[in-house]
Every structure is written in structure tokens, then in C-alpha cells.
Amino acid sequence: MFEDSYNRREEYQVPVEVDSEYDVKIEDQGKTGDGIARIDGYVIFVPGTEVGQEVKVKINATRRKFGFGEKVE
Incomplete structure (x- = not known):
């Protein structure tokens, strides 16, 4: 049976x-x-940060090798 690889959910640990x-x-x-x-x-x-800054971030999304966050004020 053909498996739709686009709808397959990958499991990964981050x-x-x-x-x-x-x-x-x-x-x-x-x-x-x-x-x-x-x-x-x-x-x-x-986004919206510069090298050297120390900030608190909230994680919005994760992928296998990287994630996305936003600066928390």
C-alpha cells in the first residue's frame, strides 16, 4: 500500500x-x-535580537535540528 510521506509525522527528541x-x-x-x-x-x-544580548525566549516551534522562539519582554 502506498504511504503518503507528506502526512507522516516524524518523531524526534529536542x-x-x-x-x-x-x-x-x-x-x-x-x-x-x-x-x-x-x-x-x-x-x-x-528574531529582533542581536549578538551578545541575554534574553528570555519563548519557544514557538521545533524541528529536528533547530527551533524558533520569540523574545519575552
Whole structure:
């Protein structure tokens, strides 16, 4: 039987949870200008941040190798 690979849900482990908040330091800048932080080596893209900032981020989404967060005021 043909399996629709586009609808298959992948299982993966990441060191963060969606909707959780973490204190991070922005270590690098991505190609589109987003700040990059790392939690246990896991990359988090954080828009509106600059290298060197220490911020609290809320995780919005995760993928196998990286996640997306937003700065919490």
C-alpha cells in the first residue's frame, strides 16, 4: 500500500518544549538577521535580537535540528 510521506509525522527528541521559556545568550546571527541561541547545542532562531544580548525566549516551534522562539519582554 502506498504511504503518503507528506502526512507522516516524524518523531524526534529536542532539549526544549514548545511554549516553555528559557534564558539564553544570543551567540550568532542568521542569514536573515535573526539572532541565534543554543540550548544544549540545539539552535534556536530568535528574531529582533542581536549578538551578545541575554534574553528570555519563548519557544514557538521545533524541528529536528533547530527551533524558533520569540523574545519575552
